[in-house]
Amino acid sequence: MLTYPYAGNQPPVLHKNGDQVEVPTDMFYAELSGTWDYDGDGYYGDYFGDRETEGADQYCELAVGRIPVYSSNDMTKLDKILSMAMTYEDATNTSYRQKHLIAADILNFAPLDLNGDGDTNDKGELPDPASHTYGDGWGEAVKNLTLQNGNQPFTLYEKAGLAYPDTWCNAPLTKDNLLNEWKIRSINYNFPGYTLSSSDHNI
Numbered sequence: 134m135l136t137y138p139y140a141g142n143q144p145p146v147l148h149k150n151g152d153q154v155e156v157p158t159d160m161f162y163a164e165l166s167g168t169w170d171y172d173g174d175g176y177y178g179d180y181f182g183d184r185e186t187e188g189a190d191q192y193c194e195l196a197v198g199r200i201p202v203y204s205s206n207d208m209t210k211l212d213k214i215l216s217m218a219m220t221y222e223d224a225t226n227t228s229y230r231q232k233h234l235i236a237a238d239i240l241n242f243a244p245l246d247l248n249g250d251g252d253t254n255d256k257g258e259l260p261d262p263a264s265h266t267y268g269d270g271w272g273e274a275v276k277n278l279t280l281q282n283g284n285q286p287f288t289l290y291e292k293a294g295l296a297y298p299d300t301w302c303n304a305p306l307t308k309d310n311l312l313n314e315w316k317i318r319s320i321n322y323n324f325p326g327y328t329l330s331s332s333d334h335n336i
């Protein structure tokens with residue numbers, strides 16, 4: 134992956150360095166360890182070459198967010214977002230933040246024929262019947278962290294289809310179960326890459 138600062142309404146410009154594709158990111162504002170072009174090849178944030186301790190190690194030193202408002206016509210929308218942020222910061226009853234919703238689907242399982250040509254020998258395909266990436270391993274790790282910190286996890290894992298994990302969970306992962314738990318409990322939710330609160334969003 135290659136990365137560069139994203140200027141909001143500027144469309145991403147894609148170019149390739151080998152098999153790596155350029156991706157817009159705000160990580161430039163948060164990853165402050167060292168130079169983003171550690172290997173000096175002119176490409177910033179290379180996964181191979183720049184992801185070093187003295188380069189951009191991709192462990193961010195700051196947490197940076199972006200409010201998605203780009204037009205003066207959206208001031209009402211901006212006011213609403215800022216008001217919600219202040220309500221969150223000023224809340225006195227924060228017990229709901231101890232309830233964590235952990236939803237994990239299946240990322241892949243063998244046999245995987247990505248290009249549909251009838252074999253499993255092409256790039257990225259999985260021929261080994263034992264190969265799979267179930268989300269329950271990630272979910273259980275997050276669940277354990279949640280418990281260690283005195284919080285209350287609620288897990289939803291895939292339980293339908295040709296293959297799914299045997300790991301126990303509070304409810305099967307379905308759209309209805311996910312939305313019901315989210316709405317009923319007003320809880321934090323976790324899935325790979327995100328930890329947000331349902332009080333922050335209208336669903």
Ligand SMILES: [Ca+2]
Nearest residue numbers: 170174176179
């Ligand atoms: Ca580089």
Ligand SMILES: [Ca+2]
Nearest residue numbers: 165166192193
């Ligand atoms: Ca860093």
Ligand SMILES: [Ca+2]
Nearest residue numbers: 246250252255
């Ligand atoms: Ca294939």
